[in-house]
Amino acid sequence: MMPLPTFRLERPATLVEALRCLSETPGSLPVAGGTDLLVSMKHGLFDPPVLVNLSGIEELRRTNLAPGNVELGAGVRLATLRDDPELRRGHAALAEAAGVVASPLLQNMGTLGGNLCLDTRCRYYNQSAFWRNSRGYCLKRGGTICQAAPAAKRCFAVSSCDTAPALTALGAQVRLARWEDGALGLRELPLEQFYVEDGIERVTLRPAELVSAVLLPVTPGTRSGFRKYRVRDSIDYPLASVAAALRVEDGVLRGVRVAVGALASAPLLAVETMALLEGQPPDPALLAEAAELVTKGSKPVKNQASSPTYRRHMARVMCRRLLADLVA
Amino acid sequence: MKLLRLTVNGDPVELGVRDEETLLQVLRERLGLTGTKQGCDLGDCGSCTVLLDGEPVLSCLVLAATVEGRSVETIEGVAGADGLHPVQEAFDEVGAVQCGFCTPGMVLASKALLEKDPRPSRSEIRRALSGNLCRCTGYVKIVDAVERAGKAYPA
Amino acid sequence: MKREPRRWVGRPLRRLDGATKLRGDALFTDDLRLPGMLVGKMLRSPHAHARILSIDTANAEALAGVKAVAVGEEMPVRYGILPRAEDETALAVGKVRYVGEPVAAVAAIDEATALAALDLIDVRYDPLPAIFDPREAMTREDVKIHAETKVANIERQASLLFGDVEGGFAAADHVREDTFFKAAATHAPIETHAALAQYSGGKLTLWSSTQVPHYLHRALAKVLELPMERIRVIKPFLGGGFGGKGEPFSLEFVASHLARKTGRPVKIVHTREEVFLSHRGRHPMHMTVKLGVKADGTITALHFRNILDGGCYGSYGLVTLYYSGQLLTCPYVIPAYRFDGFRVHTNKPPSGAQRGHGGVSPRYAIDVQLDRVAEDLGIDPLEIRLRNAVQPDSVTVNDLRITSCAFSECLEQVGSAISWKERRGKLPRGRGVGMAGGCYLSGAGKAIYFNPMPHSSVRITADRGGGVTVFSGAADIGQGSDTMLAVVAAETLGIAPSMVTVVSADTDTTPVDLGTYSSRVTFMAGNACLEAATQLRDVLLAAVAEELEVHVDTLEIRDGVIDGPGIDADPLTFADAIVLAESRGGPVNGVGGYTPPELGGSYRGAGVGPSAAYSFSAHAAEVEVDLETGHVEVVRLIASHDLGVALNPLAAEGQVEGGASMGLGETLMEDYEVLEGGQLACPSLLEYRIPTAVDLPDLETILVESVDPEGPYGAKECGEGSVHPTIPAVVNAVYDAVGVWLHEVPISPETILALMKKDQTRRVAPRGATRP
């Protein structure tokens, strides 16, 4: 087996209790479904003194699908998002993304919050301690160079969570909670501001802060969808992904939001694609032209299967097809 | 160390577990339920699949201490005293078992699927089992078996 | 040929062990537990090539809970599956040759302690330059991975020449030469390797996930310097092998050694990463094919050159090298043939034998080249195959004896199943069909070490209740050989398979079978079982004949009842017959053995390739290629297989489906890549992608029966040959779909896109015959 390092497990029943546990021991980490963190711990990437289990916290599993304002608890399982008929209708991109994370078994375990906070990934990083010791360590963990791009001063590990680009396209906000001076502190951020395009920093979470919920705007008439490229049609992480949301109003495109995943250290909003389409009629040639712009601003390095060039190509093809489907 | 109470295959179980122990370790090493297999210990293969409150999960990525109060079904709990479960029966009949290492996980994932939907299409079956790797069969006979087993369920 | 109707042979039958496995009761090696058992773990080299300067184990030994530490010097005797390539030690001695090579080991009270102890072992290395490309290794005299190799790192060169090759090319109307590359693949059984050793009373018992208990038995005796009678090897239930458990492995010696050292049972279970490091999978092959044909497609000559990347140890490599050349003279008639091959050492985990051993990658090259030649000449690919198809009762140019053979029928069957005539070359762009053939041996004609004994022996005993027990050394690794033995015994004895118990793969209690490799078990153990069961039947019927005072030839056993003159009134059961026979002189049993006939030529290398029977196969694939992404979806795969007779069609179909699915994995996604530096690019089941249930079509199997004259009830191989045609069938289908030839496998969508682009720019040039 690949035994876990030792730690103390806390099993709080409320969010406040969880936040207090986290703030009490520096270096402690939250664990939700465990499908990312436990793998990394078995690989020796993390050795926290305390793990705070979030799965017993009822309030994190709440969802509120009230019209006009959808609120999803961070503890909601991906399988729930995948199967929810309301979501499939109003926020298809999210349901579709949840349904292609890993495999159905992992969707039964993984949570929305865990998915959003998924560590960035790299072939030189997501390996056993033995492997990394043999290869040499890298910037992200224990070393001084990037194994994938030795000349670079930064880490290019890939944002590989599937729900993040979907939620970015849907214009979602995250609600963050922390325990501050004896009181619960909450803040809300658009998802674009939650992520940092850096393989190491990756999210703007403060120490002992948790994602407690995701807030989704509801705009009637919005259609959205998600496309993912991977080698196998199950289990595999994305090598590229695209999410888009839009409305067709009076024959023109409105509220266009497009995001790409797995091509950088954060999901990227495809602003040029969006700008080109906004207010225009959904003409196939224009959609194609806009799709060509979707990978502007992403410069992946070779740290995954498949070449960076091909992954970007796939994003453009998927984008054009997705847009065409959404306006059909 | 945590005192853990749970139900395993219908029986109440109470034992002390280390905080870092996985459900897979507890089942195999403490409870002697070696029918649950370990093929990677990293969530990649599906051999360690068990049902947690009826849902298939990978026991190698579940911390044992987090299943307090819950109900776990392993392959040892599937057959009744009077014989194999319809899913097992169908696997046996159509030749869906070769080496048998993926089999416990496959059976449990199939059972969970059929309990929700006894008449899945072949592609739905393939999707539901797509987290369980089998290197022996090419999956054809496994899909056949699940299709056949579904007929034993009330529609 | 039609086969005789049989009672059990040919009926779809449940496995003997199906219910046990389905209930979760089947005990695999890792499921075994013994009192006082320790956990063993191995320390592995972080270097691809280095001298070991020193190993300090003092701190590890001092750790509480550690019971023993072992290093290479304690077991310096070399072993290897081939007596001619015994170049490994249980733990590295003096030098390491790949990242992951075991260097030291510990036995401790639990896993955590064992792992902590590994961290305390201090190994000093002096790194050496490492080589990862066999073409470079062939000429690098300055870097010697093994001091013994004469020329650079060439372990072995093989040259074969049959017929007038130069004349053949001269007589050809069209000659085409191309290069092909097939990447390494690995077995990836879902069960990881495991070994449990117990040493008590001066005797070692080893439970191990091995395909070759007998060879392991011999190797243990040699390395541990213990006589064979003080060693018992048992193979418990085994979770898939495909060749990956087909030779002795470090963990088996180390667990045994540690058990002897500590006096306590020691279990070692490989992590998934360790399985990838142990490897012995498919050799990467750099191949050049020169094929000459007449204008009508008849092959006149073939020259095949192959560079095999052997990794750093011998393993089965010499056999792989020869197989890669020897098996190409079939299933197409090659009148003149030349082979030049090299097996070369590199600083990678050793390549070895994987399902379809030796022939899979060359088959890809040949069957694609055949399509290319057909295309050049404007001949239909099915037509060119039928024209050159090998026929029954013939001899190949390299002296392989072909007896039963339904290759043409295999081709025709898949052709009609996929509507070849109506669809090849006629589907819309992006959609295509392709086809390929193959053949494989039913067991190697020679044992791995020379000996005059049968390759497989079986003993059958009968108990007074009417049951029989088959004792066989054959290792059921999931393919179902135990059930096969029960079918053969039941058919022969006239009883139901449910009356048969099979005890197998235990060197103390079962007679020797050489092991589960080279598709030999059904043919050899099946024949041995047939002989043993026949002998038992004869003993029983003789007793009945004597009792009833009738001639023995008038009696037979049918459905557990003795039938014949004089027993109409009171049925005489099988059990009664046993009682009668036993009363005459003690317990009754039957023994049987199988030794393949002396076959093959007398040239160097002639020992690899001959077999008592060959299976034949043809696959037809239909693909959908996404014109914008290059993604290939295999929509249909139809696999026909001439297996002589299907003893149990369920099991046979399962073998063909499993083989074809491995072939599809290798075509589309599997690449056992080693990074510059020696680390595996894909050391997990996440990154080394074997197909999931959603990545494969519903494979369609057509069993073709040719009734082999020497196989048990006419049966021959079906588990490995079924991998052979898959890759070229798909590659040829991709050509039909989008007009590009793929000379590298696994195929990549990116390459397909690039080739399509290139193709479009030079489409103006006419396609047609070229004569280089």
Ligand SMILES: Cc1cc2nc3c(=O)[nH]c(=O)nc-3n(C[C@H](O)[C@H](O)[C@H](O)COP(=O)(O)OP(=O)(O)OC[C@H]3O[C@@H](n4cnc5c(N)ncnc54)[C@H](O)[C@@H]3O)c2cc1C
């Ligand atoms: C084989 C395999 C394949 C996979 N494939 C994919 C894939 O294709 N796409 C994909 O997106 N993911 C994939 N995953 C990763 C993972 O399963 C999912 O991302 C899952 O959603 C993670 O959720 P979790 O609840 O299990 O996270 P956990 O592992 O519990 O946590 C992940 C990270 O988030 C932190 N965290 C968890 N909850 C919170 C919170 N509320 N607030 C702040 N921080 C939190 C944890 O500390 C940890 O750092 C795969 C995993 C495996 C094992």
Ligand code: SF4
């Ligand atoms: S991108 Fe570079 S620094 Fe980041 S994880 Fe990979 S190797 Fe390390």
Ligand code: FES
């Ligand atoms: S052992 Fe749990 S998924 Fe492989």
Ligand code: FES
């Ligand atoms: S039957 Fe062997 S892995 Fe599925």
